[in-house]
Amino acid sequence: MRRPPAPARLLDAALDRLVVPGYSRLGPALRHRWWPADPPAGALAGKRVLVTGATSGIGEAMVDGFLALGAAVHVLGRNGDKTQALVARLRAEHAGADVEAEVCDIGDLDAVRTWAAGFTGRVGALHGLVHNAGALPAERSETAQGHETTLAVHVLGPHLMTSLLADTLVDDASSVVWMSSGGMYGARLRDDDLEFRTGEYSGVRAYARTKRMQVVLAARWADRLAGRRVRVESTHPGWVDTAGVTSSLPGFGKAVGPLLRTAAEGADTTVWLVATRPPSTGEHFWHDRAQRPSTLGWERGQDPAAVTRFLDQVAAATGTPA
Numbered sequence: 001m002r003r004p005p006a007p008a009r010l011l012d013a014a015l016d017r018l019v020v021p022g023y024s025r026l027g028p029a030l031r032h033r034w035w036p037a038d039p040p041a042g043a044l045a046g047k048r049v050l051v052t053g054a055t056s057g058i059g060e061a062m063v064d065g066f067l068a069l070g071a072a073v074h075v076l077g078r079n080g081d082k083t084q085a086l087v088a089r090l091r092a093e094h095a096g097a098d099v100e101a102e103v104c105d106i107g108d109l110d111a112v113r114t115w116a117a118g119f120t121g122r123v124g125a126l127h128g129l130v131h132n133a134g135a136l137p138a139e140r141s142e143t144a145q146g147h148e149t150t151l152a153v154h155v156l157g158p159h160l161m162t163s164l165l166a167d168t169l170v171d172d173a174s175s176v177v178w179m180s181s182g183g184m185y186g187a188r189l190r191d192d193d194l195e196f197r198t199g200e201y202s203g204v205r206a207y208a209r210t211k212r213m214q215v216v217l218a219a220r221w222a223d224r225l226a227g228r229r230v231r232v233e234s235t236h237p238g239w240v241d242t243a244g245v246t247s248s249l250p251g252f253g254k255a256v257g258p259l260l261r262t263a264a265e266g267a268d269t270t271v272w273l274v275a276t277r278p279p280s281t282g283e284h285f286w287h288d289r290a291q292r293p294s295t296l297g298w299e300r301g302q303d304p305a306a307v308t309r310f311l312d313q314v315a316a317a318t319g320t321p322a
């Protein structure tokens with residue numbers, strides 16, 4: 001991958017650290033001048049990609065991006081009618097598209113097990129697995145298994161799904177991408193209260209904590225699958241104009257409104273990661289087609305003992321190997 005010239009690298013880093021210009025629509029508007037090339041036409045022909053949270057916003061835009069590059073796409077939603085309506089639209093708009101509906105509530109671990117058993121029975125090889133489903137609830141709620149909702153949807157469900165689909169990932173050809181959020185910079189890894197049982201619940205804090213957990217978990221999956229040369233990355237999309245933002249953060253959506261990115265701009269880096277499989281290091285965290293630090297400059301990195309305690313709890317909650 002060609003390295004951008006030094007002035008571009010400096011400007012790029014400044015956009016990132018100043019947050020507002022980098023996360024807004026100005027980010028891609030400027031960075032596309034020096035960021036790595038688009039994937040070639042047909043880059044994903046003969047490849048199969050699964051996108052969760054595909055029925056809205058960034059996930060839906062990703063699906064369009066993957067189909068445009070020739071992939072067969074499995075669109076996963078929790079609502080059967082909405083997911084089927086999306087498939088009908090995609091088949092009408094992308095002539096000859098190979099697109100399948102998958103229905104599963106990611107936060108329900110039993111549903112993930114049942115769905116994954118069916119999927120692995122039908123699909124032999126998966127080249128892209130994108131954990132995009134996300135939620136920011138106003139109140140604390142629990143899933144069927146008694147887990148706090150953001151923990152289940154952002155962390156436990158995707159972890160279990162990755163574990164159950166691992167054998168379908170193709171050595172030296174597949175990528176797993178976790179859609180985190182820039183909001184995770186405001187949260188450290190909590191290994192003492194994953195379920196947010198103590199203190200006053202805040203959906204925004206639960207969201208930030210579990211988005212941090214996604215980055216930590218993705219990096220450990222990257223280590224685990226490195227021997228098979230399956231790439232695992234996490235990313236954040238910037239601030240994107242989606243139903244999720246207008247319904248969960250209406251004040252923010254209004255304040256930043258004209259600066260929000262389009263859903264396609266929010267989806268860009270994920271599509272690019274799966275289509276190009278660039279090499280990555282460290283915490284494997286990306287934004288606008290470049291690796292970014294996963295902690296702010298003045299913070300220490302993750303405490304390895306806290307990471308181990310966190311991983312042990314995720315393994316115990318999902319019944320997966322430590």
Ligand SMILES: NC(=O)c1ccc[n+]([C@@H]2O[C@H](COP(=O)([O-])OP(=O)(O)OC[C@H]3O[C@@H](n4cnc5c(N)ncnc54)[C@H](OP(=O)(O)O)[C@@H]3O)[C@@H](O)[C@H]2O)c1
Pocket residue numbers: 052053054055056057058059076077078079082104105106107108132133134135153179180181182183236237238239240241242243244245
């Ligand atoms: N928009 C932003 O500015 C922004 C910024 C940072 C990170 N993100 C992240 O980007 C991802 C997509 O967000 P978005 O803005 O596109 O939001 P969105 O429009 O609300 O889309 C969220 C998607 O997740 C699905 N989903 C939620 N809970 C689910 C569950 N239990 N099982 C299966 N699917 C579930 C939703 O399904 P339904 O259609 O059925 O509701 C929807 O398809 C999220 O992970 C979000 O955290 C977004």
